[in-house]
Amino acid sequence: MKLTRRSILCGGAVAGMTALAAPRLARAEAQALRPLSGAELVAAAQLGGEVGYLVADARTGLVLEAMNADRAMAPASTAKTITTLYALETLGSSYRFVTRLLATGPVSGGVLRGDLILAGGGDPTLDTDGLADLAAQLVRAGVRGLTGRFYTWGGALPYAAEIAADQPVHVGYNPSISGLILNYNRVHFRWKRGQGGYALGMEAWSEKYQPTAYTIDAALANRSTPLFGYRQTGGKEHWTVASGGLNKAGSLWLPVRLPDAYAGDVFQTLARAQGCALPAPEPLRGLPAGAQMIAARQSSELPVILRSMLKYSTNITAEAVGMTASAARGANAARGASGAAMSAWLAAKLGGGKARFVDHSGLGAEDRISALEMVRAVTLLGPKAGLRGLMKPFGLRDSAGRTVEVPGLRVDAKTGTLNFVSTLTGFITAPDGTELTFAIFTGDLARRARSQSSGEPEGSRTWVRRSKVLQSQLITRWAALYG
Template sequence: MTRLTRRFILTGMLGGLAGQALAEAPMVSPRPKARPLRVATVSAAPAEDLIRAAGLGGRVGFVVADARTGLVLEASDADLPLPPASTAKIITSLYALDHLGPGHRFGTRLIATGPVSGGKVQGDLVLAGGGDPVLSTDDLGDLAAELRKAGVTGITGRFLVWGGALPYLEAIDRSQPEWLGYNPAVSGLNLNFNRVNFVWKRAGSGYEVGMDARDTRFAPQVYSARVTIADRSLPVYTYENGGKVEEWTVAKGALGKGGSRWLPVRRPDLYAGDVFQTLARAQGAPLPAPEAVGSLPAGTVIAQHGSSELRSILRGMMKYSTNMTAEAVGMAASVRSGVTSHVASGRAMSDWAKARAGVTTPRFADHSGLAGASRISAADMVRILVKLGPGGQLGGLMKEIRYKDKAGKPLSHVQVLAKTGTLNFVSALAGYVSAGGSDLAFAIFTGDIARRDAVPDSQKERPEGGKAWARRSRQMQQQLIERWAAVYGS
């Protein structure tokens, strides 16, 4: 661990960061000169003691710097690359904004390959995805209504679905258990974050089960995925991709009285087509079963849905940490540069960060942070926050984290806008702190990689000791932030 000394704090600059930051054109007014360290007027435990008391094992790297100048105020293992977990979405947001623009909208279209005559499309109807990561069942319901308004009551040809706007990814991280809803497929045609709702309830000595795609106004039954009950205790779930139908089994011993759970979808194009078929039928426009196509047929757009603006999508992604959204927007940004695979897209985002912020350690295996193989140092994350965050208005995308003191009262003198990140025995927090008129940028990365790698597959959803470990890490994060507010708040 780096020894925290007054000399280090006063002279510790992130190699050239302050110079780079000051070389940028001011966004509002010229940045002030770096302030000297202010001696704390309240008691604040040394950072090393806080880390030691947390008893996390593994490694802890952190940096806190003046958010305006980049002057490093305190650091420990600053240059050690560690898994960023979902704080990687900070980089993804900036990457997507830079390549797509804050006002970018994703479009989902209905394309007719022939004219409409007598209420019927004389040819095929294509549901063509545009990479929209937040397309919902309600959106498809509205699109079905638009189809009916266009006078369509049927088709003479096929009902096709196309998801080729983005490369297909069967699962974000193949090392994760099959049934985790936050690890779905990604394609150019996505629906409900590519999750299907599994519902069960007691019925006599057995259960009634079903799959639906419920939203606020519509809750159609799903036919492209189905579940059967198996008379066993473990494993809780099994999965098989049957081609046109995704087959799940669930252990009877795990069901209890009843409930529901979102399960991941591996064929999002067929899932979206399945749901749209039901919604179109309800509008008086029956369609045949959907068929996936690899290339987009030519035709005329007869109805379309546009997503909300990218900036709004990113705000929701940062708030709820939706992995599928991160993968879709990151991949969409890379496609603009001719990238054709998710692996190459992770590399492209890494190279972009290095070039734009002058950093060296980013190595992203994905855009969401779900893959444990991704790495970045706390020093480089802070460089990015200082150099790129203000221009990308990153603070407006981050959610406020409200801390309380030991008596349960809010810490009103400290405002934290940050992104959290959690994997098994990995915890991260990065963002901005405002206290007493001072604006700080920080990153705290903690990872016990050996312990994470040792977790058996059967415990990956809830590893033994994982909850307590994460709680201690969050406590340490708060203690560090309170320390910085006390020592560096002016």
């Protein structure tokens, strides 16, 4: 089917979808587009796989140009755009996450006569400095010790060992999910070679504090591959590193798989430094009735968290925010069910559609949404949510991949990148002030499936570079043609 302005707006290409609130166009006007120019750019990129895009007038919703716009494709991290809209409508812009310290008894003579519970509230931004603040609050409340046990509770969100199953074991952007999240559920692994061999360390690194993480350790292994190995025993995490894979000194973030134990361990160390001795942390399945809050830490308001999430594409933030929104709607907050709840929400807002989310970050390759649905969401729901103000400027590239500036042209967008998947969506201000919304999806999922998940497959970086050049060429063309 030939995609015209009218057919896309009125559902000729996507059955059951409502218009973007645009005026009807005459046939001659609809045929005045120049889709071959866009097609020639796509052909020159030599990506293979699939390419779908759509650009619309941001004020009227009028579709100006499209290619395969109704084809459901993997959005990668542009899925966070939908998560942002979903969370802001559900939770509200004033929403804050809260991490609490709860007590099951009174404080008397510097001793808590009962149990202490570190209760997570799903805050994806809690760091070691924030835990140190909670420890200081505990001491100010008069607690120097306790008669009972020290528990951690992460039940505010369902646990998942990882966000996506097809990622390398050691990448810090694919950690576990829990209602108790510390340092984005990552631990700072560092190494330094000396005369006696390598010194290895695991630390809960933040701006002010870098305590040792005692529930996670690392050891060298006499092998060449794989670079990292992982296992759990006795409630602790153990990493091995190939002895030939380390340079003289360095560091990186490794994912945490036992987040409640990690947070409890670090809090115990910080509380001890404040003069409060706590027993070893133990996991707690459910909060006891009647427990009283004796300290709390609030996160920043939701838009601040979402702006950082979109800027740095933080996967654990997207999952925590999206799952919290689903729980607030009374839906199953488990990752797959929560993604389905967001899919149903989007379909209700757009009047139908084929979008399907299994997560909120786009880290997995199973999510699907069309360029048409993405642009409709950005155009219809974005202004009320203040979406453009949360996105970051996008730098255009020339045919050689070098950053270029076009006077008067501004793009605020969310990028998405997986191996052999590159996506972009957001807002364009043309030099004459015309406002446009757009989505560009490229993906070769067959080639991705054939690649190894243990690292960056051969050809992926070049493929993504060509896709990003194509994105810039399309945006520059649209600004010139429709601005």
